[in-house]
Amino acid sequence: MASSPSDAHMALLGTQFADLSAALMRDDDTGLDPQRVVRFATRSIPNTEHCGVTLLRPGHAPRTMTTTGELPQQVDELQYAVHEGPCLDASETDMVAITGDLDKDERWPVFGPRCAEETGVQSMLSVRLALAAEDQAAMNFYSRGRNAFTELDVGVASIFAPYAALAVEQTLREQDAANFHKALSSSRQIGTAIGIIMARKLVTSDEAFDILRRASQDLNRKLRDLAAEVQETGALPTTREKDPASSSEGG
Template sequence: MFATDPVTGNNTAADFARLALELHNLDGVEETVEAVVEFALQALSCSYAGLALWASRSAPEIAAVTDPVVADIYEVQLGSGEGPLITSLESRTTVLVPDTLSEERWPGWAAKVAALGVRSVLDVPLISSVPGTGPVGVLGLYSPEPDAFGPDDEAVAHILARHAMVAVGTARHQANLTQAVDARKLVGQAMGILMERFDISPDQAFAVLRRYSQDTNTKLRDVAAELIDTRRLPR
């Protein structure tokens, strides 16, 4: 599927250019992350791949995996709060585990992962280009073979991570724009209901929605949606 250099065997820039174009044409974050991990299987010496995204300040979330074993590996780390994924997120650095059977940094995690049949792990952070912001997430690569990832694999993984960071950022931005447009539509409909029912101005109708939003600690769009669905404001 992907052209390779006849001497080094590495993926060419054309492959990544094609990936960038494919990611640009995808709709939504879910489709984007799925494309990234599937590309990783083709471009790198890995049997499984996964992508964890930092969705909030609390904890990363599993965004895409090529095999259930990757979800198991992530769950072990998210539950314990330690492992190469957590370290890669917190330190913003690439973390390589050459062999889980001899890994000493996270012995509990390593034993569980080795029992799943995974020997090599490479976690690469998706670093945002916006100054002062943390990592977007981590691209995880896994192999049943020890010492599966060499310098060339790390280099390609870094390139893929940069493409993934841009693609995920763009997809999230588009999703936020869509949500904002939807919210404005909902608020506009709710204002229309209030204006007709109580014979008030647009400014007064918006003030009513905002007051209910503040008093009930509910998002403005949710207040509007409830009014549209029930024809009643939240209690």
């Protein structure tokens, strides 16, 4: 049975998406590269000057995860400072936030005029990224021209959004795993250091932890770093304060 023109178009489309996925992969083929995603997205939307990704995580300040230049970072920092703007709206509430006259847009009465005056950016397009759990994000496009973005641009941005979401998701999971292993290692080091202090000073675990904590404060060093040294050397570094156990002699 002969294939129809629509079958050929779908096959071509599938090949193009496969080629795009390959182009957005990291050099080691371990996943999508967020930086490549924003670069390719910028090239695919002629009227944009830059692209970036805004990330919102519970318990953390908003941050710009990746960009194609300094301009997005400048614009985003202003949004984070005044708590309003298209990047935040797209991340939190709207699927798409688009504007072509920031200095007059009533949705962002503080951010809009300041952004136009301080950065020259008049047009922005932000598309929400679908992330797991409570993480939120948006891919954002920036232009100094007025009314720079069209409905076609929204469509093209929406094609890149799933790639950006996957790249962000993978990066976050890798960061979370690294932080977990670091915290676990620190916990083990602190536990070992407490055991060493208990054995050397014949004190309880609570007293040993208090000794370690006070030494950390006195030496102005992080607790985990001090614990690592105790684990390595088997002794607590000398502090400016005398150990109460050795203070029985008169001055």
